[in-house]
Amino acid sequence: MSIIDAALSANATIADGFDPARGQPPAPKIAIVTCADPRLSNIERMLGLAEGDVDMIRNFGTVIDDDAVRSLVLSTRLLGTREIMIINHTDCGMLRFTDGEMEDRLRKATGQTPLAPARFYSFTDVEENTREQMQKARSHPWIAPEVPVRGFVYDVKTGRLSEVFADGEQPAERMVVTHFIVSDDVERSRRFYTEVLGGTVVFGPEPTNIALANSFIIINVGGGPTDDKPTVTLETPRDPDRVSSFVNIRVADIHAVYAEWIARGAQFLTPPKQHEYEIRCYIRDPDGYIIEVGQTTNPQGDWWPAGWPPIEPGRVRTLAP
Numbered sequence: 001m002s003i004i005d006a007a008l009s010a011n012a013t014i015a016d017g018f019d020p021a022r023g024q025p026p027a028p029k030i031a032i033v034t035c036a037d038p039r040l041s042n043i044e045r046m047l048g049l050a051e052g053d054v055d056m057i058r059n060f061g062t063v064i065d066d067d068a069v070r071s072l073v074l075s076t077r078l079l080g081t082r083e084i085m086i087i088n089h090t091d092c093g094m095l096r097f098t099d100g101e102m103e104d105r106l107r108k109a110t111g112q113t114p115l116a117p118a119r120f121y122s123f124t125d126v127e128e129n130t131r132e133q134m135q136k137a138r139s140h141p142w143i144a145p146e147v148p149v150r151g152f153v154y155d156v157k158t159g160r161l162s163e164v165f166a167d168g169e170q171p172a173e174r175m176v177v178t179h180f181i182v183s184d185d186v187e188r189s190r191r192f193y194t195e196v197l198g199g200t201v202v203f204g205p206e207p208t209n210i211a212l213a214n215s216f217i218i219i220n221v222g223g224g225p226t227d228d229k230p231t232v233t234l235e236t237p238r239d240p241d242r243v244s245s246f247v248n249i250r251v252a253d254i255h256a257v258y259a260e261w262i263a264r265g266a267q268f269l270t271p272p273k274q275h276e277y278e279i280r281c282y283i284r285d286p287d288g289y290i291i292e293v294g295q296t297t298n299p300q301g302d303w304w305p306a307g308w309p310p311i312e313p314g315r316v317r318t319l320a321p
């Protein structure tokens with residue numbers, strides 16, 4: 001007898017004791033994305049959550065792909081879940097192969113090269129992968145920013161969860177500072193921030209969200225007032241020589257960066273100039289925004305001017321050349 005046939009006949013008996021109350025419309029409170037691995041089944045029990053409180057979204061590898069996003073959007077917007085947990089786990093099967101190996105194997109076995117799936121989402125570092133999935137869910141414009149997205153690794157040997165924090169994110173302060181720029185040509189701007197400055201697109205194209213070093217640059221077209229800023233119009237600089245705010249990129253070796261970025265087409269205003277505590281120069285991005293690029297030259301690392309209040313050791317990041 002096939003497993004399905006056995007399950008069907010078991011169901012006929014088990015359903016005799018079914019509680020009709022379980023057929024009520026659901027009112028889940030939390031969405032959980034986790035792996036299809038059987039060791040993650042009934043994870044809600046390990047979390048002390050009632051079955052009915054959880055929208056469980058499962059796939060191989062705990063991936064925030066198009067389909068997981070679709071479920072998260074509907075779960076939070078239609079069913080009213082208020083928090084999102086992404087639960088990866090140790091010993092995941094997706095750590096055991098690369099996408100390329102799997103594709104080769106399947107191509108050899110079947111002689112076919114289909115269009116889908118475009119990716120298997122294998123990974124090598126479970127925490128890093130969790131961070132990537134958190135970022136994809138957090139940056140999606142249809143998942144409301146007030147819905148917390150937190151990531152975890154479930155240890156299959158102990159049943160314990162450990163939380164994964166985004167790079168630079170402090171456990172106590174769940175906040176990330178990003179920089180928003182208005183662009184007349186988002187695609188041109190995307191090329192500059194990825195191909196010249198070396199950022200990575202984590203979401204796009206509307207808005208385009210680029211991970212750059214420890215922060216994010218969000219690029220979008222301008223536009224008229226919205227109900228939350230009724231007198232404000234977003235536009236690119238009218239006069240690129242009058243500036244009131246700019247991105248400041250600190251680098252470990254400004255001469256290397258200068259040569260590299262010039263070769264990739266960056267428009268510097270001047271070559272790097274030595275100032276008291278730093279060597280610096282400025283770039284103009286394709287929309288005319290100024291970007292400072294600086295290297296701190298104090299041998300102790302990032303300088304702290306005399307007379308400023310002392311800060312805790314370890315809070316100033318030193319860029320090792």
Ligand SMILES: [Zn+2]
Nearest residue numbers: 035037092093
């Ligand atoms: Zn897994």
